[in-house]
Amino acid sequence: MERSVSELENASHSTSRGIRVENLAKYYGDHCVFKDINFEIGPREIVSVVGPSGCGKTTLLRCLNGLIQPDEGQVIADGLQVSSPRPGIAIVFQDFGLFPWKTALDNVAYGLVVQGMKKDKARKIASNYVNMVALEGFEDRYPHQLSGGMQQRAGLARALAVEPSVLLMDEPFGALDAQTRELMQFELLQIWDKNPMSMLFVTHGIDEAVLMGDRVIVLGGKPSGIYREVDVPLPRPRDASTVASPEFQELRSQVWDHVMTVRRNTSSDEN
Amino acid sequence: MATVIQSPVIGEDTKTTPTVKKKRRSWKNSIAWLATTLVILIIWQIGVGLFGKDYMATPIGVITAVPDVLFNDPKLWPGVWETFAVVFRGLILSVVVGTALGLIMGRVTFVADALAPYVNGFYATPMIAVLPIITLWLGFNTSATFALVVFAAIPPMAVAAWDGSRTIPVRYLEVAKSFGARRRDVWVGIAIPASLPYLLAGFRLASGRALSAVVIAEFLIGTGDGLGIHIMRLAQNFNHNEAIVAIMILTLVGLFLAIGIERILRRRYPWFRKS
Numbered sequence: 061m062e063r064s065v066s067e068l069e070n071a072s073h074s075t076s077r078g079i080r081v082e083n084l085a086k087y088y089g090d091h092c093v094f095k096d097i098n099f100e101i102g103p104r105e106i107v108s109v110v111g112p113s114g115c116g117k118t119t120l121l122r123c124l125n126g127l128i129q130p131d132e133g134q135v136i137a138d139g140l141q142v143s144s145p146r147p148g149i150a151i152v153f154q155d156f157g158l159f160p161w162k163t164a165l166d167n168v169a170y171g172l173v174v175q176g177m178k179k180d181k182a183r184k185i186a187s188n189y190v191n192m193v194a195l196e197g198f199e200d201r202y203p204h205q206l207s208g209g210m211q212q213r214a215g216l217a218r219a220l221a222v223e224p225s226v227l228l229m230d231e232p233f234g235a236l237d238a239q240t241r242e243l244m245q246f247e248l249l250q251i252w253d254k255n256p257m258s259m260l261f262v263t264h265g266i267d268e269a270v271l272m273g274d275r276v277i278v279l280g281g282k283p284s285g286i287y288r289e290v291d292v293p294l295p296r297p298r299d300a301s302t303v304a305s306p307e308f309q310e311l312r313s314q315v316w317d318h319v320m321t322v323r324r325n326t327s328s329d330e331n
Numbered sequence: 332m333a334t335v336i337q338s339p340v341i342g343e344d345t346k347t348t349p350t351v352k353k354k355r356r357s358w359k360n361s362i363a364w365l366a367t368t369l370v371i372l373i374i375w376q377i378g379v380g381l382f383g384k385d386y387m388a389t390p391i392g393v394i395t396a397v398p399d400v401l402f403n404d405p406k407l408w409p410g411v412w413e414t415f416a417v418v419f420r421g422l423i424l425s426v427v428v429g430t431a432l433g434l435i436m437g438r439v440t441f442v443a444d445a446l447a448p449y450v451n452g453f454y455a456t457p458m459i460a461v462l463p464i465i466t467l468w469l470g471f472n473t474s475a476t477f478a479l480v481v482f483a484a485i486p487p488m489a490v491a492a493w494d495g496s497r498t499i500p501v502r503y504l505e506v507a508k509s510f511g512a513r514r515r516d517v518w519v520g521i522a523i524p525a526s527l528p529y530l531l532a533g534f535r536l537a538s539g540r541a542l543s544a545v546v547i548a549e550f551l552i553g554t555g556d557g558l559g560i561h562i563m564r565l566a567q568n569f570n571h572n573e574a575i576v577a578i579m580i581l582t583l584v585g586l587f588l589a590i591g592i593e594r595i596l597r598r599r600y601p602w603f604r605k606s
Contacts, residue, residue, distance in 0.1 A: 125509055145509045157506040160602045161524040171510040174520075202602040222510065 076103040076138055076225035078258045079124060079149075083133035086119055092283035093119050095132070099277060099286065103225070104256040108273030110266060110315065111280045111287075112323040117262045120279070121228050124260060125149050137226055147175050150219035154231040156211040158203040164214045165190060165199035171222040189217035192251060209240035216248070226258045234264060245271060246299055253297045266319060270312050271298060278315065280322030287322040290315055388571035396572035404573070406561055411580060414558040417473055418545050421480030422588075425537055429485045430530060433492025434522050443493070450493070454486035458544050462551055473555060476548040483544035484537040491533020495526025527603065531593050538588035542581060 078101050085095035094116040101107045109117050122128040124135055126144045135142040137149055150171065158167045169186035173179055190199055193213040203211055212232060219227060232248075233241040245268060252259065261272045269276045270292055278288040292311055294302055302308055372390040379389045400407055432450070436443040462479055469475040503525055507517050523530075549559030558577060565574040597603050 127505060127509055145511050147511055151506075151509045153502065153506065155502060157502045159503060159506075159521070159524070161527070161600065170506075174507065174510045174512045174516050204602060 076148075076258065078103045078105065079135065079137040079142075079226045079260075081124065081133070081135055084120070084123060084130045084135065085132035086116065086123060086128070087131050094279070094284035096285050097133070099289070101226070101258040101260060103258055105274045106252070106259040106261055106272050108261045108263060108269035108276045109279055110263060110269045110276060110319055111278055111284070112319070113264075115279045115281075115284045115322075117279055118230055121151070121230050121260060121262050124226070125151055125228055127151075147171075147222055148224055149226045149228065150222050150224035151228045151230060152212070152215050152219045152232045154234045156203070156208075156215040156235070158211055158214055158218075160203050163200050163202055164195060164206065164210075167203070167214050168217040168221055171218055175222065186217070186221050189221045190214075192220065193217045193247070207240075208236050209244060212236060212244065216251075220251070220255075224257060226260070229259060229261045229263075231263055232261075233268070241265075241268075248272070249296075249298055266315050267303070267312060270294075270308060270315055271303060276311075276315050278318040278322055280319070280325075282325055288318045290318070386569035386571055388575050392572040393575045396576050400573050400576040406556060407558075407577065410556050410558040410561040410577075413473070413556055414545055414549065415584065417476050417480060417557070418541050418584075421477055421545075422484055422534075422538060422541050425481055425484035425488050425541070426530075426534065429488025429533070429537070430492045430523075432485075433489040433494075433533075434496045434518070434526065436489070436493045437496025437499075437526075438518075438522065450486055450489045453482065454490060458483045458540070459547055459551075462548060466552060471552045471554050473557075475552060476545055476555075476557070479544045479548045480541045483540040487536035487540060488530075488533045491529045491536070492526060495529030495533075496522050498529075499525040527596075531596065534592065535589045539585060542585050542588075546581070 080100045081097055084097040086093040097120065099107065109120065111117055119128060123130045124137075124142065126135075126142045126146065126149070129143070137146075142149065158164075159170070162170065165183060165186055168189055169179070169182040172182035172185060177185075187196075187199065190196060193216055195210060195213050195217065198206060198210060203214070206214070212235075216232070233244050236244065249272070259272075261269065263269050263272075273292050276290045276292060277286055278290070279285070280287050290311065294305070294307060294311070376390050379387045383389075432446065436446055436450070458479060461482060462475070465478050465482070466475045469478055499522060503521050504517065507521055512520070545557070546559040546562075549555065549557040550563055553560070558581065562574050562577045562581075565571075565577060
């Protein structure tokens with residue numbers, strides 16, 4: 061067991077150079093989802109993205125992974141252009157995206173198996189990550205036998221198991237109840253502190269965005285673009301006391317104001 | 332490994348964990364069925380006694396014929412073997428071909444456009460209508476029977492697999508893609524398990540049609556020693572009790588194919604239809 065810890069820490073993505081987004085634009089027909097998106101996430105940095113519904117947060121995240129092709133601009137991860145999904149970039153989905161016909165352990169091992177690892181070996185590695193997200197004892201459960209929080213732990217472990225240099229979080233805690241969400245935020249922070257990587261954290265929650273991010277990008281406008289980028293110089297490791305600090309509250313209300321402003325002039329089908 | 336975070340037992344996480352419930356049907360649920368059966372059997376027995384002919388089947392006659400047919404009828408088991416060998420071979424071929432066709436149709440629009448009229452058309456054609464043509468091509472033998480079984484069973488299998496693969500949740504495909512899954516991983520690892528409920532529904536239809544097809548073919552071709560022929564001969568020789576016992580073998584196999592297989596799968600794969 062000790063060995064696996066050092067293995068995880070050695071996989072410290074020394075080759076990682078983060079991910080860079082250059083002049084990204086995406087259109088659906090005549091409708092421009094977003095354009096002129098430029099930002100960079102360092103190899104040990106978390107960037108949160110907030111913005112009103114319909115501002116293209118999720119589309120942007122999919123472009124970063126190569127699930128969707130941008131119409132203009134490019135995404136560079138670890139020095140290479142992203143044109144299709146590849147092992148170094150993993151996604152955690154809002155609705156977990158677990159396969160109902162696989163046990164928790166096999167779901168966690170999925171990425172490894174698909175990337176060509178032998179099943180036995182993949183399971184062994186996956187079980188380390190199952191422990192990391194505190195799912196031990198639930199390896200043989202099927203997703204329908206797990207609560208939402210536990211399903212997302214599995215979703216997170218599945219993404220971590222492939223040792224990505226870039227982790228894309230698509231409103232990962234949005235489907236969870238408030239308590240579980242808070243718990244998972246701190247747990248994710250702890251995991252990241254042990255094994256930091258580039259992370260894009262797309263969320264609806266302004267508190268969550270500030271708590272997680274080294275920077276918060278406020279997306280919106282018509283067409284959507286980067287409205288503001290707010291630095292979050294709060295010290296790490298962050299935990300529950302971070303949220304209580306006056307600095308946090310100050311940053312939070314700053315981001316809140318930006319989101320409210322941008323909300324007024326964003327194309328949105330929801331109010 | 333140093334546990335990074337507290338166990339999920341803390342917090343509300345575990346309380347929503349559903350336990351696997353076992354539904355037990357109480358004996359009360361069977362009362363309606365038992366009562367109906369009893370009434371039917373009594374009316375049947377008395378009815379035949381009052382108005383029927385000597386050779387007509389009665390419940391008591393059928394029950395007493397069971398051991399006789401099962402153990403003393405030299406033609407029964409060879410007939411059962413001959414008939415179900417055709418059914419099972421036909422079903423296996425139909426499941427493989429029908430599933431493959433349907434899955435491809437669901438994922439590749441071009442193939443669906445090309446094949447949909449044929450699959451739907453064959454499905455709609457009464458199978459008995461094509462039997463004379465099949466016998467012209469293949470002769471009056473088990474090849475023709477086999478061909479009719481396949482003709483009957485492939486379309487429902489293909490339609491079910493088609494529906495199944497069209498309705499695979501996009502999220503599953505996205506997850507697979509995001510981890511760099513190859514085409515083969517998606518077909519085998521996702522399309523088939525995600526469509527399994529549809530495939531089973533298709534198999535229920537296919538197995539029922541296959542049984543009908545085999546009996547129809549045996550009746551109309553009229554040669555060989557299959558179970559269908561055997562039933563026909565028993566009935567024509569006024570052995571109605573024995574004929575009903577033989578028919579019940581068909582019923583039991585049909586029930587097993589339609590319901591038993593699903594039950595087994597449900598027990599083996601607890602996720603089934605719980606997604």
